[in-house]
């Protein structure tokens with residue numbers, strides 16, 4: 001395929017946007033009223049395996065160990081790891097999602113959200129199917145929790161993607177919607193191809209990745225946003241199918257390597273909304289990542305397997321916002337709240353004047369002067385000019 | 388991450404999500420080809436082991452063995468009567484095979500053909516029979532004649548359908564998945580056709596585990612040797628209410644190194660296992676595999692930390708008979 005045409009884009013934009021609900025246990029259908037001759041079939045998916053970058057052979061029976069993420073799945077021949085997109089074929093480990101796009105949109109960078117990275121610009125945003133976690137509140141479960149052959153995808157090489165991003169005048173390619181860690185090889189190849197074209201790559205991730213692959217990737221990225229799920233191992237284990245410590249380690253690595261980092265915490269009522277727990281998290285962030293890392297506190301809405309909880313009260317988010325500020329974090333935002341909320345805006349950490357006014361994902365005023373506050377000349381942390 | 392650690396992660400997740408507690412279940416009832424209302428409980432704990440020394444390859448035709456075994460299982464004089472005791476003309480029958488391991492360790496087409504012929508003797512038209520697994524690609528690899536249109540038996544994978552899986556998640560105990568529409572919407576009756584084999588994580592993958600191929604997210608349920616998840620998947624109403632017959636195609640079995648084919652660990656079994664009760668058949672299969680491991684000097688599956696506890700869970704849930712001593716093994 002040479003280009004992602006408009007029809008493909010439309011299709012990809014529609015994929016994964018259907019209605020969904022957590023059905024109740026239900027009675028089986030008593031009979032088939034379907035005429036089997038009316039069934040609709042799709043073209044057979046072409047799964048072109050590409051050898052994975054991070055895996056080790058195991059001593060017995062053609063087994064392999066994937067070393068890409070902290071699950072470190074040991075996978076028998078013909079089987080796949082927890083993410084469902086990596087397969088052992090005869091003792092060699094492959095990714096099945098290289099160049100298999102299931103979503104592509106041109107989004108405001110604010111939607112990622114990245115607020116201190118080229119504000120007001122667009123990101124050519126893409127995903128393949130699959131995820132190494134299973135958050136019970138996943139908004140994109142219809143693509144993140146399926147295997148690649150179960151979802152209609154189109155084939156798009158890294159070069160094609162970069163060309164499309166250029167054609168759309170996007171300064172950024174964002175790896176997002178699902179978990180880019182599981183399409184690591186594709187992401188890496190795109191990021192490498194995008195740099196000479198003057199396009200930066202940003203990764204929207206849960207940060208559940210091993211150190212070696214993370215360190216190899218960082219030099220190819222322009223920014224990263226990490227979904228910090230909560231501050232207890234219990235929450236990671238029970239709600240997301242992951243672990244806390246590897247994420248903390250990844251955050252420290254990102255900070256040490258100097259990559260621009262923003263954090264999002266989705267506040268889920270009763271599960272990770274305790275003031276005490278979040279206070280500890282805010283202090284950890286300040287002590288380990290610094291006071292300038294933007295923190296987005298985001299509102300939960302019931303979805304996927306967590307439909308029994310209400311949406312997060314805005315008052316809870318506002319209370320946590322002031323706790324985070326009290327803990328010494330300079331750039332704290334609220335997300336998924338009513339548009340125009342004052343906590344959508346950026347204020348200078350030195351003089352307190354408003355620098356960027358937002359309305360939802362739209363930048364309506366941007367007073368930054370080459371990354372500086374026009375009032376007190378304070379340098380504002382972030383990436384505000386294209387390198 | 389070690390398996391036990393992941394098991395802990397998964398299990399602790401269950402409690403918070405307040406998955407419905409699955410208790411003993413009532414037996415499904417269906418109408419057969421004699422217009423009788425039948426309870427599957429009638430054949431609970433019965434497993435036929437039908438063997439013939441000549442049946443030593445998946446390419447050989449076991450039609451006679453199948454009919455003979457089925458008659459013995461259901462207590463009928465002839466095989467054709469047996470098919471009519473389980474199926475009726477109006478049924479849409481989904482024949483779920485396990486195609487993962489390729490042609491040397493997956494149900495042979497001759498057996499599937501014999502199943503189709505048997506269903507025809509019960510009056511089920513060929514056009515109302517779907518032979519399926521996850522993907523058409525895997526079925527083709529076995530040499531099955533993939534057929535999505537026209538006359539005759541339909542043969543295709545869930546992934547071939549434009550809308551292969553249900554749009555909503557349904558819960559079965561601790562499992563939350565989208566089920567294949569083949570089983571959820573189109574079939575009124577299901578036949579499960581597995582093989583006699585070891586499984587790296589699940590201990591064995593014979594019949595109960597085969598229904599991981601009916602959900603969209605099997606990879607999320609491999610912790611703790613797939614227990615209790617396999618049992619919970621099998622408690623889903625679309626499986627529980629529709630599953631009528633279980634067949635293990637076993638000219639050979641594999642006692643180690645699964646789920647892929649590994650010639651080094653195979654033995655000639657030369658037969659079929661037949662049961663209405665999948666739990667009982669899995670329990671017998673486990674016994675056969677364990678014995679073979681023992682004679683090969685291998686550790687037991689329990690010593691190997693991969694005992695398939697989901698069989699016991701399925702028994703406790705009332706899905707079938709999991710106690711070996713309570714199972715009536717009928718040799719043919």
Ligand code: SF4
Nearest residue numbers: 066069072073081083
């Ligand atoms: S990337 Fe996938 S296969 Fe690899 S360790 Fe993580 S979940 Fe397992």
